[in-house]
Structures are given as C-alpha cells and as structure tokens.
C-alpha cells in the first residue's frame with residue numbers, strides 16, 4: 044500500500060495509518076533527461092517543482108504549475124494540482140506529456156511518447172493524472188515546459204467587501220485580458236500578512252481589506268497594455284490599484300499572495316487543526332458562495348478562526364479554518380458547515396474539489412457529486428487496473 | 442454499430458461498410474443551454490463548431506477549436522481534434538468540461554458537472570475525448586468558451602526552403618511570443634492557392650515559396666508588440682514579412698491559410714484519392730522530418746502530387762498526396778513511404794497521429810507507437826466499458 048501522504052492534512056487528504064508497504068519518493072528526485080529544444084523534461088516523481096525550476100532556469104524554460112512549495116511532481120500529477128498560474132496555464136493535466144506507471148500486477152507502462160499533441164489511442168495520461176495513486180505508481184514523468192515570460196508585474200487591489208472582490212474577479216475572467224494569475228484573500232488574511240508575513244512581506248503595511256492579487260506576465264509592453272485594460276475593468280468598483288515601484292517590491296507583492304495559505308499553516312496554534320475547503324463553482328456563482336461561506340462562518344458562532352483565500356481565476360477558493368479536533372461539538376459544527384458548503388457548490392454545478400483531490404475525507408461527497416452511474420464506471424476502471432485493490436486502498440472510493 | 446464517419450477519408454479514418462446500426466447526428470445539432478456568465482455552453486453532438494460560434498457570437502465568446510469547416514462537436518470530441526488555434530488554445534480535450542455518454546449496456550453517464558477546474562475522481566472526460574466512439578456514444582457536450590480577442594492580425598512570411606520555414610517555426614515556438622496560430626504551407630500549396638483559391642484569396646498573387654502564416658490575437662497594442670518581437674526572431678532568416686493593409690486583406694490572408702487542405706480536397710482529380718499523413722514529433726525534429734518527407738516524396742519518383750501543410754505550432758504537419766487507388770504499384774509505394782515516415786516520427790519520440798485519430802487505417806502503427814503493455818491496458822479498459830465490443834468495432838484496435 045502506498046500512503047505517501049503529504050504530511051500535511053488538507054481536507055480530504057488526511058493521512059491515515061496503513062498496513063502494507065509505504066514508498067518514500069524523497070530520493071527519486073532526479074532530472075532524467077532535459078530536452079530544452081523540445082521544451083520538455085523527464086523527471087522522477089520525488090522532485091519538488093521549485094527545485095526543478097531552479098535547475099533548468101538558465102534554459103529560459105519553466106514548469107508552470109506552482110502549488111505548495113513542498114509539492115513533488117508525483118503528488119502534483121496524482122492530485123491534478125494547480126496553483127496561481129492555473130488561470131493562464133491550466134492545471135497539471137495540461138503539462139504532463141507522458142507517465143511511466145507501475146501497475147498493480149507489476150506491469151510497467153508508458154502512457155505515450157513525447158509529441159506535444161496527439162490523437163493516438165486513449166488518453167491514459169489523463170487517467171492517471173488525478174487518480175491519487177489508486178491506479179498505479181508513477182515512476183517517471185515527462186513534463187511540457189513553457190518559456191519564462193520576458194517580464195512580469197503584480198497589482199494589488201483592495202475592495203470594500205469580499206463580494207465586490209469576487210465580482211471584480213468574475214468581470215476580469217470574462218474580459219479575456221491575459222492575466223497570468225489571480226488570487227483572492229480576505230481582510231483576515233491580509234491582517235495575518237501584516238502580523239506574520241515573511242520579512243519582505245512585512246516591510247509594507249497591507250490594507251486589511253478583501254484583496255485581489257493580479258499577476259501579469261509577458262513582454263514589458265504587453266504587460267503595460269494588459270494593466271491599463273484591467274484598470275478599465277475595475278474602475279466601476281472605485282478601488283485603489285497598487286503597482287510595485289521596483290522589482291523588489293513586485294517580489295514582495297507576489298510573495299504576499301503566495302504566502303497566504305502557508306502563513307495560516309505557520310500560525311496554527313498548538314492542538315488546533317487546519318481545515319481548508321476546496322470547492323470550485325461556475326464563475327458566475329463565485330461571489331455568492333464566497334460571501335455565503337464567510338457569513339455563515341460568522342453567523343453560526345462557530346467561534347473559529349477562518350480566512351478566505353485562493354486562486355479564483357477558475358472559480359476555486361479555500362476557506363481555511365482552525366478548529367480543535369478534541370472539541371467534539373466544534374468539530375461536528377465545522378463538519379456540518381463544510382457539508383453545506385459542498386452541497387451548495389454542487390447545486391451550483393460545481394465540484395467538491397477544485398485542486399486538492401478526494402483522498403479519504405471526501406469520498407461521500409464525490410458520490411453526491413457524480414452520482415452512482417459515474418462512480419460505478421470509475422470503480423469498474425479501478426477494478427480493471429487494480430483488481431486486488433492494493434493501490435492506495437481507501438482513497439477516492441471504497 | 443456506429444460508423445458515423447466523416448464522409449471524408451483521412452488517413453486512418455477511412456469509412457468502411459458496417460453491419461449493425463448507424464447513428465446520424467445531423468439532427469442533434471442544438472444548443473441545449475448557454476451560460477455566458479460562466480463562459481460555457483451545452484450542445485448536442487451534431488452541431489458544427491462554426492455554426493455554434495455564429496449562434497453565440499454576440500456574447501463575445503467562442504469555442505476556439507477550429508478543424509475542418511464541416512466538423513461536428515461530437516466528431517471533434519471523439520478525435521481530440523485541434524486546428525490552427527491549437528498553438529494558443531490547446532486541443533479539444535482542454536475545452537470539454539463534461540460529456541454525457543451512453544455506454545454499451547445502455548447506462549447514461551455524465552462525466553462531471555460544470556466547474557472550470559476539478560480534482561474530483563478520475564478524469565473520465567479525457568477518457569472519452571479521443572476514444573473515436575469506441576467507448577460510448579456522446580450525446581451531450583459542455584464546452585468551455587473563451588472571450589473573443591479584441592483584435593487580430595495575420596503575417597505571411599515566405600522562406601527560401603521548407604527547412605528554413607520549419608526552423609523559423611521552431612524558433613518562434615521557443616520564443617514564447619503568444620502567437621495565436623502558426624501554419625506552414627509549401628511552395629506547391631501556395632501555387633494551388635494562386636490557381637484554385639477562393640475569389641478573395643486569389644485577389645493577391647502569393648509568392649510560391651514555403652510560407653509561414655502567423656495569426657495574432659489579443660489587444661491592438663499587444664498585437665503590435667507581438668509582431669515586432671516576431672520580426673526580431675525571424676530577422677536572421679532574411680525574409681519578407683507581409684502584413685495586411687486592411688481588415689479585408691487580413692481576412693484573405695487567414696482564409697488562404699485555412700483553405701490549404703480544403704483546396705486540395707477541391708482539386709482532387711476524378712478517380713484519385715487523397716492521403717493526408719498526420720505525424721507529430723518533438724519540435725526540435727520538425728524541420729528534419731518535413732524536409733525528409735518532401736525529399737523522399739520526390740526522390741522515390743512516386744510520381745504523385747503532394748504538398749506539405751499543417752499547424753506546426755505543436756510539431757504536427759500533414760503531407761497531402763494524391764494517388765490512384767487502382768494503381769497497385771503506386772498504392773504500395775505510397776503505403777511504404779507513409780510507413781517509413783511514421784517509423785521516423787516514432788523514432789524521434791513522436792506520434793503517428795497528431796490530430797486525426799487512429800481509425801481503421803493506423804491500428805498497426807498505434808501498436809508500434811505504444812507497445813504491447815500500453816495497448817494491453819487500453820484494450821482492458823475497452824473490454825471493461827464495452828465487453829461485447831459493439832461500439833465502433835474495428836476502430837483504434839481489434
């Protein structure tokens with residue numbers, strides 16, 4: 044069994060004691076082949092994406108998926124992760140050219156060769172991407188790479204309410220302006236940055252308001268043009284539009300956005316657990332569900348510390364909450380609340396997991412989301428590929 | 442059985458007499474639900490993409506996949522098609538949010554709901570996309586839409602040789618400039634445009650040289666910036682760089698590029714068949730295989746009329762050849778030549794089908810491409826979903 048868990052409990056991905064065998068991919072962290080002229084790279088699953096990008100930086104290429112700083116390519120493949128850049132670059136499935144996978148019966152398959160485009164046979168690559176290790180062990184990954192943009196910038200835009208911020212995000216998505224990344228954080232999260240951000244981030248006093256972080260990437264001239272278009276779209280919201288005055292400040296702006304979830308992890312009080320929800324909805328419903336979540340979280344007197352954050356470009360956001368797992372009443376209240384949020388997301392045509400996966404904690408909700416027929420087909424596929432159900436048993440479904 | 446074939450014989454997709462039942466999707470051509478605020482649309486499989494785009498045009502949104510003008514969304518899904526815009530927008534799999542599929546045993550499944558991003562369960566959508574109807578009948582498709590860019594332009598760049606044109610294409614891909622589409626056509630194809638292009642296209646005399654057609658899309662200012670960057674990249678090739686002087690001329694430039702394969706279809710002499718190859722290779726090998734193909738086609742004295750064309754942005758190109766199917770020697774020579782081209786593409790790490798699919802004609806090559814283990818797994822999946830093998834029997838594999 045392969046519970047190579049993150050060591051960090053995201054909703055649905057709680058680690059769990061397993062019997063059987065665990066595989067530690069830490070040492071499988073090598074670049075096996077780098078083809079800069081083809082703009083791809085073959086890596087082992089244990090490599091951390093940030094290390095990969097550092098190692099290939101001088102080529103002018105990069106792997107654009109950027110989830111948590113500690114994420115490995117194998118984990119990223121297996122959760123179909125995304126990150127701030129998903130708005131421009133899509134999700135992990137769009138960057139995997141092929142996988143080498145060890146199946147339950149010991150067969151080793153390579154899903155395909157290295158062309159950037161193919162219509163040859165079933166898309167096995169996408170079947171293993173996001174399968175959370177339940178269909179086989181990924182031992183090699185060929186990643187498509189993108190050219191590092193010539194220039195970048197970041198705008199910070201504070202709003203009077205989270206609904207306004209979310210509405211502006213929706214307007215920006217609809218505008219078609221090629222923004223590279225779009226993050227939302229609420230006023231609580233901004234306060235945390237003021238108090239607990241890294242040194243560079245704390246140099247500045249952030250307005251403690253719901254904020255959009257917009258990242259631009261492209262040519263210097265193109266970015267200027269994108270920024271002026273964005274200003275037009277947000278003008279009706281009558282908000283400040285803060286641009287960095289230097290490259291150092293730009294870096295700090297972006298770090299602030301990237302640190303959001305991580306700073307929550309950092310300040311988690313002894314004995315408390317963090318629960319990060321992960322729903323995604325069709326974009327026209329985003330403001331509504333974010334506002335509802337924040338309001339409910341307050342109204343219920345859950346008495347829990349919670350912040351909203353996430354990459355809203357695709358209708359996905361997180362509500363990160365601290366709760367005491369030994370306070371049964373609080374735990375149940377949080378569970379009930381999260382269940383309602385997922386029901387609402389589903390009712391809106393959304394999903395219970397935009398990026399973290401189903402893991403162990405969300406199996407029931409996956410059933411609600413997809414219905415018995417679709418889950419039935421997934422189970423049949425699982426049974427075909429792993430008849431003895433030995434690969435990450437207990438994850439995704441039973 | 443469901444041989445709802447294209448009526449047009451692309452390599453690998455030859456239609457074939459079937460017993461059993463045929464489904465004609467012509468009347469299933471409706472838009473079922475349009476959600477402009479979510480930027481998606483639910484359609485029946487028989488709708489032609491160009492009709493769909495006309496119907497929703499006033500919303501400022503469009504479906505970016507643009508293969509042949511007669512292609513239906515169901516066919517596009519089932520071949521994981523692409524088109525000129527693939528360079529910017531990816532392939533069909535990137536634009537399908539969910540599918541409703543009737544399985545062989547009559548079960549109807551919906552692969553997922555409508556969020557733009559999800560990590561919930563196996564990616565069934567991508568399993569059916571590109572399955573060429575062998576896993577089930579697609580009866581409804583939810584497509585993600587993109588905002589219609591504010592402005593566009595087209596540059597026409599003639600080169601002294603096809604190798605130079607392909608090398609320039611590779612340099613442009615590597616540059617990261619957000620070109621929207623990139624087509625290559627050889628001197629033969631340009632001659633055909635001069636002789637047989639549509640009225641608008643024939644207004645201009647095209648240089649009969651290997652040519653790159655570059656399409657730009659974005660903001661007016663952004664496009665100017667992209668064009669000047671592109672000029673820098675192609676400067677070392679010392680070539681003219683022709684830009685349209687009016688919107689009408691821009692339209693004619695683009696029509697010329699889009700008409701390429703179609704004009705071959707139009708001029709096909711009575712009794713001759715057209716064979717269009719479809720390999721894709723890692724981009725650094727593109728110039729080599731295109732040049733080899735053209736040279737071999739001449740050297741062998743195949744005595745066939747052939748042109749090179751295609752959307753090279755992802756390393757994919759077509760050699761379109763006329764041959765006489767009743768001339769056994771010619772037919773065999775063409776078959777042998779195509780086999781060698783596919784072997785070369787595979788040896789380069791490429792694929793035998795970049796966009797048209799495997800169909801009936803390329804089953805053997807798919808085996809060569811993927812090897813027995815991988816094909817074995819595909820067959821097991823097929824057997825799980827369609828145990829009686831009644832869905833498009835004889836396609837993809839036996």
Ligand SMILES: Cc1cc2nc3c(=O)[nH]c(=O)nc-3n(C[C@H](O)[C@H](O)[C@H](O)COP(=O)(O)OP(=O)(O)OC[C@H]3O[C@@H](n4cnc5c(N)ncnc54)[C@H](O)[C@@H]3O)c2cc1C
Nearest residue numbers: 048049088110111114115117118119121124125176181398
């Ligand atoms: C601060 C923070 C920020 C984050 N931000 C984001 C974000 O922006 N976007 C996002 O998508 N996620 C984010 N995450 C979640 C997490 O980073 C991603 O889901 C990531 O993709 C998981 O990688 P990992 O190496 O931690 O995988 P793990 O948690 O170790 O594994 C994930 C799953 O994949 C399986 N697995 C791992 N390796 C293999 C393999 N080689 N073969 C088969 N199965 C395998 C595991 O068994 C497990 O089921 C964040 C997490 C944190 C803590």
Ligand SMILES: Cc1cc2nc3c(=O)[nH]c(=O)nc-3n(C[C@H](O)[C@H](O)[C@H](O)COP(=O)(O)OP(=O)(O)OC[C@H]3O[C@@H](n4cnc5c(N)ncnc54)[C@H](O)[C@@H]3O)c2cc1C
Nearest residue numbers: 446447486508509512513515516517519522523574579796
């Ligand atoms: C002039 C010309 C230019 C072209 N340019 C391109 C191009 O740029 N890019 C590109 O990718 N292709 C191109 N093609 C090929 C073709 O347009 C595409 O492959 C297209 O996606 C096929 O659509 P269709 O409606 O013709 O499908 P069909 O040929 O009718 O069907 C294709 C396959 O899908 C199956 N199928 C169809 N409908 C369903 C359904 N509802 N459920 C299940 N299975 C189904 C069929 O059985 C068949 O196996 C071109 C063709 C021509 C003639």
